[in-house]
Amino acid sequence: MEGSQPAADDWWRSAVIYQVYVRSFADGDGDGTGDLTGVRSRLPYLAELGVDALWFTPWYLSPMADGGYDVADYRAIDPAFGDLAEAEKLIAEAREAGIRTIIDIVPNHVSDQHVWFQAALAAGPGSAERELFHFRPGRGSHGELPPSDWESEFGGVPWTRVEDGEWYLHLFAAEQPDLNWAHPAVRREHEDVLRFWFERGVAGVRIDSAALVAKDPALPDLEGHQGPHPYVDRDELHEIYRSWRAIADEFGGIFVGEVWLPDAERFARYLRPDELHTAFNFTFLSCPWDAGPLRRAIDDTLAEHAPVGAPATWVLCNHDITRTVTRYGREDTGFAFTAKAFGVPSDLELGTRRARAAALLSLALPGSVYVYQGEELGLPEADVPLDRIQDPMYFRSQGRAPGRDGCRTPLPWAAGEPFAGFGSTVEPWLPLPADWPARAADLQERDPGSMLSLYREALRQRRSLTALHAEPLRWLNEEPDLLVFARGEHLVCAVNLAEHPAQLPAHTEVLLTSGPLDADGRLPRDTAVWLAV
Numbered sequence: 001m002e003g004s005q006p007a008a009d010d011w012w013r014s015a016v017i018y019q020v021y022v023r024s025f026a027d028g029d030g031d032g033t034g035d036l037t038g039v040r041s042r043l044p045y046l047a048e049l050g051v052d053a054l055w056f057t058p059w060y061l062s063p064m065a066d067g068g069y070d071v072a073d074y075r076a077i078d079p080a081f082g083d084l085a086e087a088e089k090l091i092a093e094a095r096e097a098g099i100r101t102i103i104d105i106v107p108n109h110v111s112d113q114h115v116w117f118q119a120a121l122a123a124g125p126g127s128a129e130r131e132l133f134h135f136r137p138g139r140g141s142h143g144e145l146p147p148s149d150w151e152s153e154f155g156g157v158p159w160t161r162v163e164d165g166e167w168y169l170h171l172f173a174a175e176q177p178d179l180n181w182a183h184p185a186v187r188r189e190h191e192d193v194l195r196f197w198f199e200r201g202v203a204g205v206r207i208d209s210a211a212l213v214a215k216d217p218a219l220p221d222l223e224g225h226q227g228p229h230p231y232v233d234r235d236e237l238h239e240i241y242r243s244w245r246a247i248a249d250e251f252g253g254i255f256v257g258e259v260w261l262p263d264a265e266r267f268a269r270y271l272r273p274d275e276l277h278t279a280f281n282f283t284f285l286s287c288p289w290d291a292g293p294l295r296r297a298i299d300d301t302l303a304e305h306a307p308v309g310a311p312a313t314w315v316l317c318n319h320d321i322t323r324t325v326t327r328y329g330r331e332d333t334g335f336a337f338t339a340k341a342f343g344v345p346s347d348l349e350l351g352t353r354r355a356r357a358a359a360l361l362s363l364a365l366p367g368s369v370y371v372y373q374g375e376e377l378g379l380p381e382a383d384v385p386l387d388r389i390q391d392p393m394y395f396r397s398q399g400r401a402p403g404r405d406g407c408r409t410p411l412p413w414a415a416g417e418p419f420a421g422f423g424s425t426v427e428p429w430l431p432l433p434a435d436w437p438a439r440a441a442d443l444q445e446r447d448p449g450s451m452l453s454l455y456r457e458a459l460r461q462r463r464s465l466t467a468l469h470a471e472p473l474r475w476l477n478e479e480p481d482l483l484v485f486a487r488g489e490h491l492v493c494a495v496n497l498a499e500h501p502a503q504l505p506a507h508t509e510v511l512l513t514s515g516p517l518d519a520d521g522r523l524p525r526d527t528a529v530w531l532a533v
Contacts, residue, residue, distance in 0.1 A: 027423030050459030378451030
């Protein structure tokens with residue numbers, strides 16, 4: 001069962017990619033904010049964990065109105081994180097450690113502090129500078145009403161009026177004006193940015209909000225609208241991404257798109273051989289901990305990708321999503337942004353048991369796997385005090401939704417150090433919960449039963465098990481509360497979501513379990529196992 005990794009140019013087809021939210025990963029200069037020096041200091045940890053690549057959420061110059069997704073300059077690192085030289089060192093040192101780098105590109109919008117937008121504000125209505133964005137006169141007798149009935153992704157009106165009376169479009173926060181992708185200068189700029197980073201050694205690019213970039217030039221109302229959606233999944237997107245793919249191919253780079261689409265055929269179009277390499281799998285990510293929906297999510301995902309020959313991606317959590325331990329400990333274990341609320345109880349012991357099983361499940365599926373920082377430590381969602389919340393999603397909801405800061409809390413590295421070893425000498429940008437030291441990485445490294453030890457062993461075995469890189473999935477059971485599948489002829493993964501223990505399939509060796517088997521050698525509830533057969 002021993003084998004080698006896929007060919008170097010196909011590494012992304014079965015890679016384990018670790019998501020780094022820089023601001024909360026590790027603080028290298030003690031100022032309360034995670035930075036690239038902190039990431040460099042933890043490269044040995046990441047190499048020991050066994051990941052193939054790091055995906056960095058935006059590290060660019062930004063006012064941080066939306067956690068760095070409001071980019072002021074794509075060629076500069078935000079001073080809170082370091083500088084361009086530090087980024088180049090990190091890319092090179094990670095590669096020396098066998099770890100590739102994936103960066104984030106946010107093509108839908110820029111910061112309102114971006115030089116283009118500041119020039120557009122100064123130039124006034126009808127100017128060439130404003131053509132790079134979506135400026136429009138308002139409706140109503142005095143232009144006092146927004147130009148369309150669209151709604152912001154963060155809730156509320158996605159239009160803001162400027163001093164001269166015109167309005168500009170922002171599908172997200174007001175500090176994030178949408179770019180006009182019908183303008184050739186916008187396309188040229190992003191193509192140049194891609195080359196800039198590929199030349200510095202990045203292996204791939206994650207595309208934020210990839211299906212929202214193109215807009216109907218008329219910006220029509222949604223109510224009563226006929227035909228293609230004015231700004232979701234428009235056909236002209238594919239020409240943009242084909243041009244990007246040509247650039248990536250020059251450098252051997254890859255793309256992963258953030259594409260939220262319910263239509264499987266429309267989704268697959270982004271993964272044609274001359275477009276994006278991969279796209280995030282939100283069906284699996286938002287799925288409840290229930291065998292039937294999980295199996296359907298797996299089958300649907302594999303079926304969506306099969307026609308275009310693209311590998312699936314498997315994600316349990318990211319910087320936007322309620323952490324897995326907390327979510328799986330709730331009565332409703334699915335995820336939806338509309339369900340984010342205060343005071344939802346969670347059984348963290350149950351959630352941890354399920355999160356351990358889900359880790360083995362996701363790592364046994366065909367394709368690549370994304371692990372959000374802290375998931376390997378079994379961190380729950382943090383309860384951030386109201387006066388410390390920074391996420392605009394909280395403020396846009398008038399305080400009804402807690403936002404995403406609870407999954408962005410700084411990581412605990414060392415139990416006996418200030419701020420659990422995050423590295424800060426002052427209070428970090430978000431407070432660490434009081435029980436974070438008990439979850440610190442240095443404690444978990446010494447505990448063979450910890451979540452960190454489970455992830456390390458699972459990734460070690462995944463690297464060496466040929467079937468997990470190349471063989472298709474084949475279901476072996478029909479029981480409603482069990483997931484049992486083979487990868488090739490000699491490897492089986494079984495996950496028990498039933499009320500009672502389950503008999504293990506015939507096997508020659510138990511390779512790894514998410515929790516102990518019972519006294520009779522059966523698989524307990526909410527437990528997963530990898531078997532050699």
